[in-house]
Amino acid sequence: xxLPRRCxxxxxxxxxxxxxxxxxxxxxxxxxIVGVVEYASGSVVPNTNITAVQQETRDxxxxxxxxxxEYNIPYVRTGTYNVCVEVxxxxxxxxxxVVVQVDQTVTLRFKLQLGAVS
Numbered sequence: 308x309x310l311p312r313r314c315x316x317x318x319x320x321x322x323x324x325x326x327x328x329x330x331x332x333x334x335x336x337x338x339x340i341v342g343v344v345e346y347a348s349g350s351v352v353p354n355t356n357i358t359a360v361q362q363e364t365r366d367x368x369x370x371x372x373x374x375x376x377e378y379n380i381p382y383v384r385t386g387t388y389n390v391c392v393e394v395x396x397x398x399x400x401x402x403x404x405v406v407v408q409v410d411q412t413v414t415l416r417f418k419l420q421l422g423a424v425s
Contacts, residue, residue, distance in 0.1 A: 338407040340380040342415035344372050344392050351376025352419060355394050359405075361386045383407050390415055398422040 340359055344352040355372040363386050372378045385408055391401040397419040407413055 336385050336409040337382045338385060338409060338411040338413065340368075340383055340388070340390060340405070340407065340413050340415065342378055342417065343376045344378070344394075344417045344419065345376060346397075346419050347421070352392075352394060355392060357390065357392055359383065359388045359390045361388050363387065385409055392417045392419065394419055396421065396423075 342357075344355050344357070346352060351372075353372055353374045353376055355376075355378075357370050357372065357378045357380070359368045359380055360366070361384065364384075366384060368380050368383060370378050370380050386406075388405040388407060389401055389403045390405050391399060393399045398421070400417045400419060402415055402417070405413055405415065
C-alpha cells in the first residue's frame with residue numbers, strides 16, 4: 308500500500324470520531340404534549356388555541372385542537388412548561404409546572420368554565 312493511501316486511511320479514522328461526536332451533540336432531546344379540551348358539560352372544544360411556554364427559555368409552541376377537541380405538540384424540548392387554553396367567553400385555563408422529559412408523552416385535559424377571558 309502506498310504512503311498517500313495509508314495517510315488517507317489514517318486521516319479518515321482520526322476524523323470519524325470527531326464527526327460522530329458532532330452529530331450526537333446536534334441531537335435534541337424532546338418529548339410530546341397531548342390532550343383534550345372540553346367544556347364543563349363534557350363536550351369537546353374544536354379549533355381552540357393551545358400555547359405551551361417553557362419556563363426557563365420562554366420558548367413558545369402553539370397548536371389548535373382538532374374536531375375531536377384533541378391537540379398534539381410534538382418535538383417539545385425537555386423542561387418545565389406552562390400550558391394554557393383561551394376561548395372567547397370562557398375563563399383562561401392554565402396548567403403550570405408541566406414537566407416534559409426525554410421521549411415522554413405528557414397528557415393534559417382542560418375543562419373550560421364559563422366566564423370572562425382572564
